Amino acid sequence: MIYSNNEKTKLEKIDDYVKNQLTEEQKDELWLELGDDPDLIDRLELEILLKKWAEIYHKIQAQLLAPLHLIGSKPFH
């Protein structure tokens, strides 16, 4: 077992936090749960960075694919 059930619940909450699915009150509660554990705050930071990374990655992908999409959708004359 890599982590306890309690920690797993915290990891799930971190996932919800990053996806912005927690209320302000729930975010405060989660911070109180994370406040004694630097490793879990590292985890939260990494997940936030990954989200940012994914946004950039998908934006670049969309930009690269956009011209192809336009060519594909151009009507033939």
Add this chain to the structure above:
Amino acid sequence: MGKINYNRYFNAVLQDDVGVLNELTPQISDILYRFLLIRYGASRDDALDCVQTTLLRGVKWIKEGGIEKPESLLPYFFTTAKHELFRLRRSKHTRLVVFVAEEHGTEAYQLKELMDEERISVLTDCIQKLTPSSREYILYWLKHPDYNAQDVANHFGISLNAAWTRKHRILKVLQACCEKKLAK
């Protein structure tokens, strides 16, 4: 790093135990600093200021008997740090609007941007270093931010528990890789 024992800190303040205070103060400062950055989007300079003030107030308040139980210490620190940040922001806000433009031109702000860029670049390297199956797994998770763990589990034909465990393992690898590269 292990967990931070706020009870120990609380008692160390009361007993003026310099050894324990020197050990725990940087760890608690780091937690409060990251709390302000992540939770409230504080600038690094503002966060540093607020953490220092919060800790000084906390020590004074413990000694004066304002905090009776060690369990109340962390909520006190978070609340005080938040109020300090809001107070600092209000005081800055009352200055000229020009300040906003100046703030974004400060060295601290530029440094923050550079650090974020560096971290993103390091993360890209680390994602590329993952095994193909791990990379496919984490990219799928990232590509579908609206999916929950059960959706991911269904896609890969694994149990919900296995989906969490796999994500946890991969993020551990990424974490270690990023730390190693950023420490260089």
